[in-house]
Amino acid sequence: MIRYIIKRLLYMIPTLFGMSLIAFLIIQLPPGDYLTSMIASMTQSGQNVDPAQIALLRRIYGFDDPIYVQYWKWITGIVTRGDFGHSFEWNRPVSELIWDRMGATLSLSIASLLFVWAVSIPIGIYSAVRRHSISDHVFTFFGFLGLAIPNFILALTLMYVSYRFLGQSVGGLYSPEYTGAPMSWGKLLDLLAHLWIPVIVIGTAGTAKLIRILRANLTDELHKPYVVTARAKGLPEHKVILKYPVRIALNPVVSAIGWVLPELVSGITITAIVLNLPTAGPLLLRALISQDMYLAGSFILLMGVLTLVGMLISDILLALLDPRIRFR
Amino acid sequence: MAEISAIGETGQRPHTGGPVLSVENLSLDFPLRTHILHAVRDVSFTLERGKTLCLVGESGSGKSVTARALMRIVDKPGRISGGTVTLNTDGNPLDVTALPDGSKEILKLRGGKIGLIFQEPMSSLSPVHTIGSQIIEVLRLHRDMSKAEARAETIELLRQVEIPKPEEMIDRYTFEFSGGMRQRAMIAMALACDPDILIADEPTTALDVTTQADILDLIKRLQTSRGMAMLLITHDLGVVAEVADEVAVMRFGRIVETGDVDTIFHAPQHPYTKRLLAATVKLEEGRKAAQGGPAEWSTPILSVREMTKVYGGGTSWFGKVPSALKAVDGVSFDLHAGENLGIVGESGSGKTTLGRLILRITEPTEGKITYRPGPGEEIDVRALSKDKLRDFHRQVRLVFQDPFASLNPRMTVKQVIADPLVVTGGMSGKAIEDKVAHFLELVGLDPLAMERYPHAFSGGQRQRIGIARALALDPKIIVADEATSALDGSIRSQILDLLLDIQRQLDLSYIFISHDISTVRYFCDRVAVMHKGKIVELDAAEKICTAPEMAYTKSLISAVPSPDPRHKRMLHRHRFQA
Incomplete structure (x- = not known):
């Protein structure tokens, strides 16, 4: 097992190198650079641009160097000093910006993942065991509804409900009075009060998907001979189902972790903008628009890392859950 | 305990x-x-x-x-x-x-x-729990034992069902057990509480x-x-x-x-x-309609020489060489025109692999296959290009074991049977339809059934459809891999008779791969007995079944249950140690 993990970690190194290369190429692909887009916006607003100053900036930022030199500077900075470069637009080190946003993104991810599991696993099991019952049809109906409603509409609806009927301040993760305040019990409660809307919005589609997957998988497993064996042992019915078929049907749930992490960074951007959440998505979008290349590149790289880490975690969990994978 | x-x-x-x-x-x-x-x-x-x-x-x-x-x-x-x-x-x-x-x-x-x-010992135990934990569960459920007691009792039970090294095997998973071992574990579980x-x-x-x-x-x-x-x-x-x-x-x-x-x-x-x-x-009983003897057979239609297939043995990324497995090891035999050659052996003996090697569905590691479609013609099958191999596959067809899995459920019977004809090309729709009808009649099905889907047919009928598909290209040789093992007794003999009947009409040769010795005896002229990738004995079917020479063949033959309570054969059977 440990050998397997070490092997997987070693395999990650060349993959990461390739990813960094691609990430850098992607951000270099659009014509122009941060300065051209800055000049464009400055002339648009009627400001004068001094060509000498621009030339100076170009040299300082290193835009005149060939691409591989720029890449080399960027990647050595990351590897040797943990320095992801400097955000032109924010005029702050990229790492600072990213960690800020990543913290919020991760906590939101984990909260919604837990929400998805907490809701979908029991419902999925129930739906599979009582297939074609009225309650199964009701859950299926709501499941499809959840899949079909665009996230931002759900977000707007919930914001309205929360503002109109619960009298809560909406948007963001904290009420105005706690923004920037140090962590305290009050702030934590405030966070929880705000968290439910994004968690539901982000989790609904995932929950619906997972219910369907679990229901289909478990339906297949329920009629396998080993379930009859368990029943013939004299185990009570709920134990038969939870201990045997459910455990095997859970595999896809665990492997979903792999793509949940990166999806949360890029997939919920619109929701995050609507709800004004301090997550990575909106920041990445802005960085891409303004060609803030180090910020954008680092985000893309980090998403790659998250995908790899997510896959590793889900593979390790799968191996723990299913010995057939462990011994292969 | x-x-x-x-x-x-x-x-x-x-x-x-x-x-x-x-x-x-x-x-x-x-x-x-x-x-x-x-x-x-x-x-x-x-x-x-x-x-x-x-x-x-x-x-x-x-x-x-x-x-x-x-x-x-x-x-x-x-x-x-x-x-x-x-x-x-x-x-x-x-x-x-x-x-x-x-x-x-x-x-x-x-x-x-x-x-x-x-x-099914393969699927009747949970794949994600150890054998021990599944047996311990029963003991704790019914006999009110502590964990340690139940574990000791489980080891004792595994010993009673003759699982070697029960102390180790108790912590193994089902997929690490062979079919027989799993069935033993299953018996241990069923007997755990002394029912x-x-x-x-x-x-x-x-x-x-x-x-x-x-x-x-x-x-x-x-x-x-x-x-x-x-x-x-x-x-x-x-x-x-x-x-x-x-x-x-x-x-x-x-x-x-x-x-x-x-x-x-x-x-x-x-x-x-x-x-x-x-x-x-x-x-x-022996084969009723034995037609011709070995004397009539002249040049073999198919000759296989020193066929070997090695799995594994390559190098991985980390330079480790996994141990190679010889699935088929230096097998040689001849198939004569109009002959039925049986290949029997237990699972894992390499008989299915051999069938696939003959057709080059699996590429052989070593060996020579010579196919003689007519007098004087000789084709080296291993040297064939992809196109030529397709011609070869037209003349040497395969019938599969599982009549439920080998027919595409979304194709009508007509499409299933006509598929090889369409692939070959050069026939009009009407001609294809006539041909399909002809083959359906040949295998004893109503030609009107051609518009229906496979799910509308029983296992035996599906196997007939599979045979009709194999016949569609006028083959010379049919390789039947366990073609009757999924069928009930009375239907099995119908299918065997059908195959013999078709042989008489179309001048076919069969390679009949099976684990069921009585079927092989009924159907085949000669039988090759395979064990661990090698042919241990190759002789006339009668001889193999009544007077086998090799120890392994003896043990195999004597293990076949005899359908006569007055002559229980298994009680005094030969055991083979290897």
Whole structure:
């Protein structure tokens, strides 16, 4: 097992190198650079641009160097000093910006993942065991509804409900009075009060998907001979189902972790903008628009890392859950 | 542990007299959308201590449902619609059918009083739990043991079912066990709580003959030493003759005939029983319509020389060389025109791989295949290009084992059979249709059936469709890989007769791969016996089956159950150590 993990970690190194290369190429692909887009916006607003100053900036930022030199500077900075470069637009080190946003993104991810599991696993099991019952049809109906409603509409609806009927301040993760305040019990409660809307919005589609997957998988497993064996042992019915078929049907749930992490960074951007959440998505979008290349590149790289880490975690969990994978 | 083995060894139980379980007029209904299916109707039988009742019938006759109903395991939407099941283990008769669903009494009875073993040892144990944990669970459930006690008892049970090194094997997973080992573990589990009744539902159907003989042997011994009653369900009359005391023949949900094993085999009353017996005995005798002898055969149509297939043995990224496995090891044989060559062997002996190598579906590692379509013509199959190989595949066709998996469920029968014709090209739609109709008639199906989908056909009919597909390109050789193993006895002999009939009409040669020796004996002129990738013996079918020379062949032949209770062969069979 440990050998397997070490092997997987070693395999990650060349993959990461390739990813960094691609990430850098992607951000270099659009014509122009941060300065051209800055000049464009400055002339648009009627400001004068001094060509000498621009030339100076170009040299300082290193835009005149060939691409591989720029890449080399960027990647050595990351590897040797943990320095992801400097955000032109924010005029702050990229790492600072990213960690800020990543913290919020991760906590939101984990909260919604837990929400998805907490809701979908029991419902999925129930739906599979009582297939074609009225309650199964009701859950299926709501499941499809959840899949079909665009996230931002759900977000707007919930914001309205929360503002109109619960009298809560909406948007963001904290009420105005706690923004920037140090962590305290009050702030934590405030966070929880705000968290439910994004968690539901982000989790609904995932929950619906997972219910369907679990229901289909478990339906297949329920009629396998080993379930009859368990029943013939004299185990009570709920134990038969939870201990045997459910455990095997859970595999896809665990492997979903792999793509949940990166999806949360890029997939919920619109929701995050609507709800004004301090997550990575909106920041990445802005960085891409303004060609803030180090910020954008680092985000893309980090998403790659998250995908790899997510896959590793889900593979390790799968191996723990299913010995057939462990011994292969 | 000590206390239980004391009971086990002496077979002393509180004897109450009378049957330990009696079933009276049991009926099971399955309400379907349009009508009610009476899966089991008015079934009555009794089980006595130390005796074995065999429930015989073809698939779909309601054997398994009946057996499971005794433990009140009835899949939805089925229900027990009438009759009683009375369990009398300790002098207090208990009506099982009257107990409420999921009640404690039922749970106590399952595993505690009645043990169940069933067919597929591959899937009847959970793949994600260790063998030990699954057995320990039963012990803790019914016998109130501590974890350590249950573990010790489990090791003892595994030893009783003759699993080597039980201390180690207890922590292994099911996929690390072979089929026979899994069935042993399953038996250990069923016997863990010393049940009064053992239900064995086709316990050896999925196993090789020698393993089957070992397992039946084991079950029989454990049954005698523990004084259990056994209900054995099977469709194999050979197994019945070997182990049964009483036999009940089931058909369409009813028991048509009951009697002691000798009466059933030697003085059957019901026409269905007679038919079942006729289909079996036929296989046991030699080939009826032996046409021609070896003298007539001139040049072989297909010659295989020193065929070898090695799996593994490459290098991985980390430079480790996994041990190579020789699936087929230096096999040579000739197939003559019009000959039926049987290849028999146990699972893992390389017979299926050999079939695939001949067709080059799997690329051989070494060896030479020479195909002679006509006089003077010689084709080196291994040197063929992709296009030429396609021509070769037109003349050498494959029929698969599983009639349910080998037909695309979304294609009509016409599409299935016409597919090879369409691929070859050069025929109009009408000509193809005529040809399909012709082949359907040839395999004994109504040409009008060509617009229907495979699910509308039974297993035997599907296998006929598979054969029609193989015939579509006028082949010279047909490689039939376990083509009849998934079929019931009477249907199997129909298919075999069909194959022989077609051979007479179309001048075919067969390579018939099978694990079932009686089938091979009926069908083949010569037989090659494979063991661990090598051909150990190759001779006329009669000779192999009646006077085998090699030790391995002897053990294989003697493990085949004989469908005659007066000549139980397995009791004094040869054992082969290798």
